[in-house]
Amino acid sequence: MESPLLFLLLLHTVITITAASAQPHSNITLNSSLTTAIAGARNPSWLSPSGDFAFGLLPLPTNSSLFLLAIWFANLPNTTTVVWTPNRDNPLPPNSSVILTSDGRLSLRDPSGTEVWNPGSSAASYAAMLDTGDFVLVASDHSVLWESFSDPTDTILPTQTLSPNSKLVAKLSEDDFSDGKFKLAVQPDGDLVFYLVAVPTGFQYNSYWTSGTNTSNSSLVFDVSGSIHLISPTKALLTTLTSATTKSTSDFYHRGTLDSDGVFRHYVHPKPSAIAGAAAEWVIMDFKPADICTNMITSLGSGVCGFNSYCTYDTNKKVVCQCPVGYTWIDPNRAYMGCKHTFTMPSCISGVQSEGFQMVRVDNINFWGNDYDRLNPMTEADCEQQCLEDCFCATAIYDGQNNCWKKKLPLSNGVKASNVNGTAFMKLGNYDNLPIVNVTKKRIWLLPGFLALGGSVLLNIIVLYLTYMFLRASKRKQRHQLKDSILGPNLKAFTYKELEEATKSFGEELGRGACGTVYKGYLGPELTGTPYLAVKKLRDFQPEIDKEFANEVKSICQTHHKNLVRLLGYCNQDTNRLLVYEYMSNGSLASFLFNGIRPPWEQRVGIILGIARGLRYLHEECSTQIIHCDIKPQNVLLDVNFVPRISDFGLAKLLKKDQTRTNTGIRGTKGYVAPEWFRNAGISAKVDVYSFGVMVLEILFCRRNVEKDMDEEKALLTFWVSDCYNDGRIDALVEGDEEAMADMGRVQRFVMVALWCVQEEPAMRPTMGQVTQMLEGAVAINPVPPV
Ligand SMILES: *[C@@H]1O[C@H](CO)[C@@H](O)[C@H](O)[C@H]1NC(C)=O
Ligand SMILES: *[C@@H]1O[C@H](CO)[C@@H](O)[C@H](O)[C@H]1NC(C)=O
Ligand SMILES: *[C@@H]1O[C@H](CO)[C@@H](O)[C@H](O)[C@H]1NC(C)=O
Ligand SMILES: *[C@@H]1O[C@H](CO)[C@@H](O)[C@H](O)[C@H]1NC(C)=O
Ligand SMILES: *[C@@H]1O[C@H](CO)[C@@H](O)[C@H](O)[C@H]1NC(C)=O
Ligand SMILES: *[C@@H]1O[C@H](CO)[C@@H](O)[C@H](O)[C@H]1NC(C)=O
Ligand SMILES: *[C@@H]1O[C@H](CO)[C@@H](O)[C@H](O)[C@H]1NC(C)=O
Ligand SMILES: *[C@@H]1O[C@H](CO)[C@@H](O)[C@H](O)[C@H]1NC(C)=O
Numbered sequence: 001m002e003s004p005l006l007f008l009l010l011l012h013t014v015i016t017i018t019a020a021s022a023q024p025h026s027n028i029t030l031n032s033s034l035t036t037a038i039a040g041a042r043n044p045s046w047l048s049p050s051g052d053f054a055f056g057l058l059p060l061p062t063n064s065s066l067f068l069l070a071i072w073f074a075n076l077p078n079t080t081t082v083v084w085t086p087n088r089d090n091p092l093p094p095n096s097s098v099i100l101t102s103d104g105r106l107s108l109r110d111p112s113g114t115e116v117w118n119p120g121s122s123a124a125s126y127a128a129m130l131d132t133g134d135f136v137l138v139a140s141d142h143s144v145l146w147e148s149f150s151d152p153t154d155t156i157l158p159t160q161t162l163s164p165n166s167k168l169v170a171k172l173s174e175d176d177f178s179d180g181k182f183k184l185a186v187q188p189d190g191d192l193v194f195y196l197v198a199v200p201t202g203f204q205y206n207s208y209w210t211s212g213t214n215t216s217n218s219s220l221v222f223d224v225s226g227s228i229h230l231i232s233p234t235k236a237l238l239t240t241l242t243s244a245t246t247k248s249t250s251d252f253y254h255r256g257t258l259d260s261d262g263v264f265r266h267y268v269h270p271k272p273s274a275i276a277g278a279a280a281e282w283v284i285m286d287f288k289p290a291d292i293c294t295n296m297i298t299s300l301g302s303g304v305c306g307f308n309s310y311c312t313y314d315t316n317k318k319v320v321c322q323c324p325v326g327y328t329w330i331d332p333n334r335a336y337m338g339c340k341h342t343f344t345m346p347s348c349i350s351g352v353q354s355e356g357f358q359m360v361r362v363d364n365i366n367f368w369g370n371d372y373d374r375l376n377p378m379t380e381a382d383c384e385q386q387c388l389e390d391c392f393c394a395t396a397i398y399d400g401q402n403n404c405w406k407k408k409l410p411l412s413n414g415v416k417a418s419n420v421n422g423t424a425f426m427k428l429g430n431y432d433n434l435p436i437v438n439v440t441k442k443r444i445w446l447l448p449g450f451l452a453l454g455g456s457v458l459l460n461i462i463v464l465y466l467t468y469m470f471l472r473a474s475k476r477k478q479r480h481q482l483k484d485s486i487l488g489p490n491l492k493a494f495t496y497k498e499l500e501e502a503t504k505s506f507g508e509e510l511g512r513g514a515c516g517t518v519y520k521g522y523l524g525p526e527l528t529g530t531p532y533l534a535v536k537k538l539r540d541f542q543p544e545i546d547k548e549f550a551n552e553v554k555s556i557c558q559t560h561h562k563n564l565v566r567l568l569g570y571c572n573q574d575t576n577r578l579l580v581y582e583y584m585s586n587g588s589l590a591s592f593l594f595n596g597i598r599p600p601w602e603q604r605v606g607i608i609l610g611i612a613r614g615l616r617y618l619h620e621e622c623s624t625q626i627i628h629c630d631i632k633p634q635n636v637l638l639d640v641n642f643v644p645r646i647s648d649f650g651l652a653k654l655l656k657k658d659q660t661r662t663n664t665g666i667r668g669t670k671g672y673v674a675p676e677w678f679r680n681a682g683i684s685a686k687v688d689v690y691s692f693g694v695m696v697l698e699i700l701f702c703r704r705n706v707e708k709d710m711d712e713e714k715a716l717l718t719f720w721v722s723d724c725y726n727d728g729r730i731d732a733l734v735e736g737d738e739e740a741m742a743d744m745g746r747v748q749r750f751v752m753v754a755l756w757c758v759q760e761e762p763a764m765r766p767t768m769g770q771v772t773q774m775l776e777g778a779v780a781i782n783p784v785p786p787v
Contacts, residue, residue, distance in 0.1 A: 028127040033099040034090070036067045048129045051075055052253070052271075055129045055148075058082065058099060066091035069098055069108050069117070070616060071135055071137065071148060073253060075272055077280060083133055084148045086117050088177040089200075100127050106146075121146040133138060133157040154180075155257045156228065158249045162220040164188040168258040172199065172336065181304075181336060182262035190215040193231050194262065194289065196301055199336065204300040209260070209289040223227045224249050228256050228266065242266035244285035255282075261319035262304055264288045292319060293415040299369060303413035306330075306338025310365060310414025312504075324414070325360050325509045325779045326428040328587070338410065341394075342591050343429025345409070348391040359425040360509055366397055366422035368413035371405045378404040384425040395397045397422040416507065429591070453617060492569035496576045498523075503535050510534060521584065532583035533568065537576075559622060563614030565637055565647040584637035587672040589699075592638055598702045601739035603642055608699050608750065610644040611636055612775055615692060616768040618646070619685045627683070631691035632672045633698060671705040675760050686762035689771065693757025697721050697750060700740070700750055701733055718758050725751055725784065755784040 026049055034044040036057045045056025054074035057589045060066045061080075068091055071084040087108060087377035089719065095111035104124035108117040124137040124145050131709035135148040135159075141621050149160045154168050162168070165188055168181040179202065183195045193212035195204050209643035215232040220226050220241065242256060244266050252268040259265055266736045267282040289295050292304055293311035304311040304320030309329075314320050323329055330337045346357065361384070373393075375386060387396035390406065397405040403508040500506065510518040519531035560566070571578040573627045586592065589607065592599055611631075618626040628635075635648045674690035676683065694705050697717050714720045730748055734740040740747050759765050766774065773779045 012212055026128065028100055028129070030100055030102050030124075030126070032127075035097040037092050038094070039064055045074065046127075046129045047651065048131045048133075050131045053083075053129055053133045054130055055135045056097065057092075060175075060177065063091075065093070065094055065586060067096055068092075069179060071129070071133060073133075073269075076154060076253075076269065077272070079282075081255070082153075083157060083426075084135075084151075084153045084176070085117075085177060086151070086153075088153065089179055090116060092116065092175075100124070104137070119146045119151065132159045134160070154259075155255050156220070156222050157256075158222050158224050158226070158254050159224050162186045164217045164219065166187045168198070168264075169239070170258045170262060171260045172470060173334065174258075175261050176334075176406040180260050182258055182260075184222050184258050184264060186218070186230075188217060190218045190230075190232075190238070190370070192218075192220060192239070194258075194264070196262070196303070206299060208292065208295045208304075211241070216626055216634055219603060222254070222256060226252075226254055226268075236574065241288055242286035244268050246767060247285065262292050263319060288458040291417075294420065301412065302338060303368075306336050307410035307412060308339040308341070308414070309335065310367070310416045312416045312507075313632055322416075322508065324365070324411075324424075325511075326426060341409070342587055342595070342596075344596050345394065345427070345429075346391040357388060357427055359388050360428055361424060361624050362416070362424045362509065364418055364420045364422070365414070365416040365424045366399075367407055367411040367422050367424070368415070370407050370410075370412055371397075372408055373406040375404040375406070377402040378684055380423065387425055387427060387761075394427055396425045398425065438579075486661055490582070492747065494569050494571040494578070494580060496571055496573045496578070499535055499571055499578055499580065502533060506535075506537065521580070532585070534581040534583045536579040536581065538578065547609045559618070559626070561617040561621075563610045563615055563645055564617070565645040566632065581647070582639075582645075584647070585640050586638035586642055588634050589638060589644060590633035592642075593633055593702055594704060598737065601737070601743060604699050604702075605746065605750075607636075607638075607642070607644045608696055609772075611646065611692065611695070612768060612772045613642070614646045615688055616772050619688065619768045625685065628686050628688050628691075629683075630672075630696060631688050633695060641680060674762070676744070676762055686765045686766070689757045689760075689768060690759075692768070692771070693765075694718060696750060696754040700747065700754070702737075721751060722755055725755060749781065752781045754783050756781070 028046050032046075034046070034056050036059075037044050039059075043054070043056055043058050045054035047054050052075050053071055054071065055071050056069075057067045057361065058072060059071045059079065060068065067080070067219050068085045069087055070082045073079075073081045073083065087424065092108070092110055096109060096116075098106070100106055104121065106119055106124070106127065107115050107120045112574040119137065121137055122145075123139065125140040127135065127137050129135050132149075134142050138145045139145050143373065149157075150163070150166075152160070152162060152166065154169055154170050155160060156168065160450075166186050168184040170182040172178045172180040179630060181196060181199055183197050183204070185193050185195060187193055190213050192213065194209040195207050197204050211230055213230055213237075215238055217233045218238055219233075220228065220229050221231050226245045226247055226249055228241040230238040230241065232238055240263065244252075244254060247254070247268040250271075254266070254268050256264060256266045264431040265287040266285045267411045268285055269282045270280065293313065298456045302309075305318065308327050309321045309323050312320055312322060318570050319425060320553065321335050326341055326343060327339035327677070329335060330340050378386070379399070379402075380398050383396050383398045386404060387393035387406060392408060393406045395407045397407065400406065400423070400687055476752050494502075499521065502523045503519040504522075506517075506519045508520040517537050519535045519537065521535045523533050534573055565584065567579060567581045568717050571580070615628070616632070620626060628648075630648065631646075635646065637647050638643050639645055641784050672691040672694050678685065694717070698705055701721075703717060707715055708715070721733060724730055730746065730751055731741070731752070734744075734747055753771055754768075756766050757771065770779070
């Protein structure tokens with residue numbers, strides 16, 4: 001009993017080892033099998049006689065413990081290019097195998113031996129991997145029972161024919177082999193059609209390209225001269241899909257692949273034996289359709305790119321999908337899922353709802369379809385305003401012909417290209433993730449710290465007037481010239497052209513402020529670790545802005561702290577002033593806190609501590625003290641790990657350590673501004689401590705300092721917290737926040753620190769060093785005097 005079993009096992013092992021070795025196989029005999037390789041070992045395969053193609057089990061590029069049965073180019077030194085796979089939606093675990101059984105069936109089996117795929121033919125007498133890339137099962141009379149060419153995946157090879165009713169289906173993404181969003185169908189009515197399909201159900205949406213031919217039962221043929229044609233049943237040439245006839249199929253590998261971006265491309269790659277020194281990579285010779293971004297308009301589905309994203313091209317004409325300003329990927333690794341907005345859209349409960357929203361203009365963009373209203377005639381400005389005031393409207397497209405198209409979410413068929421006439425006005429929350437946006441001067445007039453000064457209307461008016469005079473007087477004093485010599489040695493000086501290219505001609509706006517606009521840029525990973533940059537373009541020709549530029553560059557270039565956004569470079573060319581910052585992928589603290597979802601407690605605690613350390617560094621650890629002057633959640637950005645990074649030193653004032661008076665204008669934003677700003681008194685680092693205190697309360701309780709819609713007693717957070725603190729009811733503040741309620745000791749400590757920070761008298765406020773120690777629990781905190 002024992003020895004036959006042992007023999008069989010041994011036989012199996014011997015066959016497996018023989019099969020797995022890299023010898024070219026001519027005929028694959030019955031009882032042959034391949035089993036997945038252990039990690040790092042050579043992929044088990046059956047090679048074609050020339051060694052050009054391999055049939056075997058290949059690990060996924062994204063997960064080496066999942067395997068595809070595949071045919072691939074085996075002779076390319078640096079890449080594995082898969083041309084066929086039957087189990088792309090169902091990759092298998094280790095110890096899976098493919099067997100040509102003793103009764104002539106090809107069978108793909110999981111580790112338990114259960115068959116998961118077979119090509120549906122039996123009684124083969126042998127199989128062969130041919131030099132064309134075709135894998136065949138052959139009967140004893142030499143007829144072909146089945147071939148991989150008859151069951152294509154996303155690629156067609158020379159000598160292969162796609163018969164009527166066959167199709168190619170693109171991969172989902174470059175790295176994800178599962179069924180994707182695009183299909184090329186050879187229809188029995190003779191039309192060759194590209195379709196958009198739903199993932200994962202495969203529902204067929206509209207077509208985005210068709211050959212327009214109508215000869216029944218036509219086939220798509222890849223001939224050996226290097227052209228892909230549609231031919232009639234009588235072999236008449238109907239149309240040519242792609243062609244690379246200058247590259248012979250004897251010296252070059254050819255393939256036509258429906259790529260994951262929906263474009264069918266004809267690639268060539270020099271064979272190793274041919275033409276030494278030729279580019280050892282796949283080169284695109286031809287492709288269809290010519291302009292997929294503008295060709296694709298579907299009534300259902302998202303279009304080429306996912307919902308709320310738009311289609312554009314990189315410099316190599318490759319399709320790229322991007323999220324518009326105010327939107328971010330639902331899953332950055334799966335762009336086809338589309339983008340989500342990073343702010344709360346108006347709820348429409350109260351009808352007109354423009355408060356708290358702004359419109360951002362994007363040129364040469366359109367989102368086709370999904371209009372719910374068309375206004376005509378309309379000016380551009382009216383179009384923008386109409387959408388802002390309409391709570392249903394997410395984006396309005398002004399088409400340059402007096403039409404204003406209003407659109408709801410999700411946006412579909414997005415395209416941005418120089419030949420697109422539409423201008424979009426995209427609605428954004430004011431607390432959207434707009435990194436490095438300055439406060440507009442207008443907002444300063446709105447009720448800055450007045451509530452903190454008491455309720456008298458007369459007093460408010462007097463303060464308002466004084467503030468105005470103070471601002472005017474101080475603005476006139478600012479005159480300075482930028483000298484390049486003050487710039488630090490580690491900064492990169494960019495040319496304007498470099499930044500223009502990096503931002504795709506300043507195409508993607510991240511935010512806009514009083515002195516400039518911030519754009520998303522791409523410069524490649526070597527500079528920052530992430531490939532993105534935030535490029536702040538300052539407006540031209542204003543000497544005051546020139547001064548600002550000098551200040552900003554000077555003060556940031558010597559700071560290095562993990563809680564500060566790093567300045568990477570600048571451009572100071574002709575009339576152009578630009579600053580280049582690290583790009584912070586998680587947006588601003590404001591959008592993180594105020595988007596309606598309460599972030600985890602521990603994360604909020606970490607953010608408070610991080611900001612405190614960043615500020616302590618600016619105030620106490622730099623060689624020259626830096627006062628930020630505009631600390632608020634919009635100016636704290638979150639990096640990929642949600643570490644808080646203080647940004648926007650644009651108007652920060654450099655102070656010698658002993659200096660307490662300044663003559664700059666008021667910076668800062670309502671609700672965060674320390675009262676001494678309004679007294680024309682000395683401005684010290686304590687203004688930041690005040691703003692920090694306000695912000696700590698906002699982070700603790702996930703609401704803005706000023707909430708006009710709340711009950712009067714709760715409308716101003718600083719007042720409400722101090723009332724609750726004085727009445728011993730801190731628990732009322734964290735109602736509903738179970739994580740915080742479980743950590744009341746820390747809530748109490750942080751509230752006390754915050755209340756010390758917002759003391760009216762600057763001298764009463766602690767320094768950031770003391771604040772950090774108190775927050776960390778390193779020192780005891782005195783009871784807070786009533787505010
Ligand atoms: C493969 O097997 C068939 C049938 O056994 C035989 O006729 C043919 O010559 C073999 N081909 C090669 C290349 O060995
Ligand atoms: C790879 O796939 C296996 C099986 O699905 C899964 O358990 C594992 O987590 C995956 N590994 C990675 C790195 O995704
Ligand atoms: C695969 O099989 C080998 C030998 O049969 C065994 O040692 C190994 O544990 C198996 N691996 C898995 C993941 O089942
Ligand atoms: C395949 O293996 C079975 C037993 O495992 C044996 O009976 C059969 O003869 C083998 N067939 C070939 C063609 O080797
Ligand atoms: C097929 O196409 C030709 C030329 O485009 C046209 O003249 C003819 O009417 C079409 N035939 C049918 C059946 O649609
Ligand atoms: C196309 O092919 C199908 C299947 O082979 C056949 O039934 C049909 O008659 C053909 N149509 C024409 C117009 O030749
Ligand atoms: C391919 O790999 C070889 C050896 O690693 C290298 O010399 C060559 O530059 C690579 N070619 C390409 C196109 O990356
Ligand atoms: C854009 O407008 C120009 C001039 O009005 C027109 O010629 C062109 O066709 C339009 N482009 C598109 C894509 O509609």
